[in-house]
Amino acid sequence: MVQIKMESNLLGANEMLARQNRSLFEQKGVLVINLMSSPGSGKTTILERTIDVLDGQLKLGVIEGDLYTDQDAQRIDKKGVQVFQINTEGACHLDAGMIGTAYKRLTTGNEDIIFIENVGNLVCPAEFDLGEELRVVVMSTTEGNDKPLKYPLIFHQAQAILLNKIDLLPYTDFSLDRFSDDLARLNPSALLFKVSGRTGEGIKTWTEWLLGVVDKKKIGLNN
């Protein structure tokens, strides 16, 4: 009983802070994207590729979430993009309070996109609204096509899915048909991008979509 009450209160507090973040992000006109995946699905590599294409065209920022290390933030820093590291010290997800603090430390006030790289986990991050505009799930072909059915909440909530390591598809038993069918049932409106962080395949389609979303925001079509 007490446990349930606690969780409700924690999630309630998070919702309040997420609303504050969302309101601030709207006011600043920044597109905030929450990237979620299993450990090792390739979020950081995809971010590096995305920065390579978009840097110069858009003003970017990155908030990195990790249990203890700043390895991913160091990789992003090498790209010359503003990055802020959150260490959760063992917690399995980011929350809206952490993002509010990180944003205030990171922002120069004129970013077009801020990417949040969540802790590698397909369960906990799905339950915590960060105030983001878009939720994007990265999963790799090597994880198997059954993941949407096994972790339905995170796939159900996403606006886009990046199916990564598409270059390894021929070496796996991953069924694209079954994956697409399951995803379509769970989340018919989700966009699916087939990409490879390693080879760069499909990254252009993904970044062109991002450019389109930012353009629409700028001319106020999203409001």
Place this chain on the structure above:
Amino acid sequence: MVQIKMESNLLGANEMLARQNRSLFEQKGVLVINLMSSPGSGKTTILERTIDVLDGQLKLGVIEGDLYTDQDAQRIDKKGVQVFQINTEGACHLDAGMIGTAYKRLTTGNEDIIFIENVGNLVCPAEFDLGEELRVVVMSTTEGNDKPLKYPLIFHQAQAILLNKIDLLPYTDFSLDRFSDDLARLNPSALLFKVSGRTGEGIKTWTEWLLGVVDKKKIGLNN
């Protein structure tokens, strides 16, 4: 403050139930193994391969943990091995209470090994003792060699690591040297098995080790 107190109590209750499980498993002489990994690392496929080799030589049982589905349990059931499905309904790990209940429902009283397949997650399962004798982490080469440093607790606690999808190593940037060095620093006594659930490579070395552990238990060397 309240949150911390709650977590202490929850973990405290879990510790008590884990001790009860451990005592029961010792009394029954059964080797209980807690298999943990990211989603899609290949735990179920490795279990299928392991059953193929050991079934007939040993009496096996499997407890499957999953958020909502029983897909993995169905795969194990096809192998003709006694299996019990736990659905956590969204929770990111199994706990000792669930395992105690599952064991009582599953057991015929004469198993040599019971495998517990935990929820796919490198964070939460590490914090919950199930009363197991061995903790085994499965990770795949496609997840990248940085995982031990990024998820240190689960790697630090493990008696054995199964590095899966070794057949995909040539197609990745995974550094075996860096992985082995990091693991050796974090957990010098952990055994490392390089395996492929897909091709069967390395499974014999792993199952021979398991047979050895069971033999030692039978002649009382572990007590």
